[in-house]
Amino acid sequence: MATILVTGGAGYIGSHTVVELVKAGYDPIIFDNFSNAKPAVLDRIKQICGRRVPFYAGDIRVYDQLAQVFAQNKIDGVIHFAGLKAVGESVNKPLEYYDNNVNGSRVLLQVMRDYGCKNFIFSSSSTVYGEPDALPLTEQSPIKRANSPYGQTKIDIEYMAQELQHAHPDFSVVLLRYFNPVGAHESGLIGEDPQGIPNNLMPYITQVAVGRRECLSIFGNDYPTPDGTCIRDYIHVVDLALGHVAALNHCLDKAGVHIYNLGTGVGYSVSDMVKAFSKVLGHELPHKFAPRRAGDVVACYADASKAKNELGWVATHTLDDMCRDAYNWQKNNPNGYDD
Numbered sequence: 478m479a480t481i482l483v484t485g486g487a488g489y490i491g492s493h494t495v496v497e498l499v500k501a502g503y504d505p506i507i508f509d510n511f512s513n514a515k516p517a518v519l520d521r522i523k524q525i526c527g528r529r530v531p532f533y534a535g536d537i538r539v540y541d542q543l544a545q546v547f548a549q550n551k552i553d554g555v556i557h558f559a560g561l562k563a564v565g566e567s568v569n570k571p572l573e574y575y576d577n578n579v580n581g582s583r584v585l586l587q588v589m590r591d592y593g594c595k596n597f598i599f600s601s602s603s604t605v606y607g608e609p610d611a612l613p614l615t616e617q618s619p620i621k622r623a624n625s626p627y628g629q630t631k632i633d634i635e636y637m638a639q640e641l642q643h644a645h646p647d648f649s650v651v652l653l654r655y656f657n658p659v660g661a662h663e664s665g666l667i668g669e670d671p672q673g674i675p676n677n678l679m680p681y682i683t684q685v686a687v688g689r690r691e692c693l694s695i696f697g698n699d700y701p702t703p704d705g706t707c708i709r710d711y712i713h714v715v716d717l718a719l720g721h722v723a724a725l726n727h728c729l730d731k732a733g734v735h736i737y738n739l740g741t742g743v744g745y746s747v748s749d750m751v752k753a754f755s756k757v758l759g760h761e762l763p764h765k766f767a768p769r770r771a772g773d774v775v776a777c778y779a780d781a782s783k784a785k786n787e788l789g790w791v792a793t794h795t796l797d798d799m800c801r802d803a804y805n806w807q808k809n810n811p812n813g814y815d816d
């Protein structure tokens with residue numbers, strides 16, 4: 478089976494994808510600098526998979542560190558998760574974001590080209606669509622100038638990879654635009670472990686649920702939506718991981734640019750999320766309304782039919798599954814991988 482280099486494979490989505498790659502018979506190799514991950518995740522992956530997954534500590538911005546992996550292994554394809562992802566932080570640290578994300582991706586693509594590896598799968602985001610003109614979002618929806626350096630790096634990397642494919646037509650470039658990944662592996666062994674105060678909704682909710690934080694602030698209840706709170710397309714991280722396996726199965730060695738939305742196609746409001754989570758918890762999650770957060774789009778959800786028709790992939794986990802698995806992970810690991 479094919480050997481797949483997974484940059485950022487120790488992170489949240491990367492670790493779940495490594496597990497599903499092993500299950501599907503691929504041979505993943507993890508490459509990560511642990512800037513936003515803990516080494517403990519490697520043992521957890523081993524517990525789930527029943528075998529150790531090869532691992533290199535390194536930074537994608539350092540050519541020689543990546544080249545060593547390609548020199549020592551025949552890499553058939555790369556799934557590229559490594560990067561910085563905090564929208565708010567990126568506003569204050571734009572250079573760090575362009576360096577890690579855009580420059581890091583450039584170095585990675587250069588190493589791939591030099592070593593003749595032609596399969597590239599990239600973690601893009603629905604953020605490339607900006608504030609949508611129409612919903613649901615299809616892959617044809619216009620790309621809008623991002624309202625954060627983070628979002629702009631996703632757009633820049635998409636263009637860079639497409640331009641490389643144009644110059645080297647035998648490359649297969651897959652751009653996967655994720656909607657809102659949440660939840661955790663059902664074992665409760667791996668999950669999302671943000672450092673500091675969580676920026677994202679689900680980890681904030683789970684930390685309130687286990688008593689690490691007092692109360693969830695819902696940012697804005699005066700949006701033009703049925704209940705006044707923002708709408709997103711939340712997708713279980715295991716479905717997302719399986720989306721990568723489906724993309725590999727379909728696009729490996731298939732020259733061209735392949736773009737897919739990975740979402741469920743269903744939008745839920747922040748209040749819907751609080752209700753669903755409270756049901757799993759058995760009592761109401763402490764929450765209050767707070768002012769709007771700068772930069773939030775009102776509503777965003779996918780038309781995921783292209784992935785269904787071409788990859789044979791659909792998200793199957795329900796909102797209850799997402800809440801149950803996220804809570805199970807946080808209950809088992811109240812302080813994340815530090816336990």
Ligand code: NAD
Pocket residue numbers: 484485486487488489490491508509510511512513514535536537538557558559560561562577581600601602603655656657658
């Ligand atoms: P994460 O922070 O958990 O994982 C990223 C991993 O990359 C971490 O393990 C980190 O240590 C590593 N890393 C960062 N910079 C690196 C570098 N220079 N060299 C080597 N390793 C490096 O994030 P995640 O949620 O798993 O996201 C993975 C990818 O998916 C990111 O590119 C992110 O932008 C993208 N994405 C995430 C979301 C989301 O909501 N989580 C949504 C859309 C897209």
Ligand code: UFG
Pocket residue numbers: 562564602603604655656657658676677678679681693694695696697707708709747770773
């Ligand atoms: N929210 C709250 N309270 C919180 C945290 C979030 O009310 O404490 C609300 C937000 O205002 C928003 C919704 O919950 O309405 C979802 O917010 P998230 O921060 O969880 O997710 P975003 O949609 O803002 O962004 C996420 C990732 C981005 C990615 C985007 C699309 O953070 O990196 O999904 O994939 F680009």
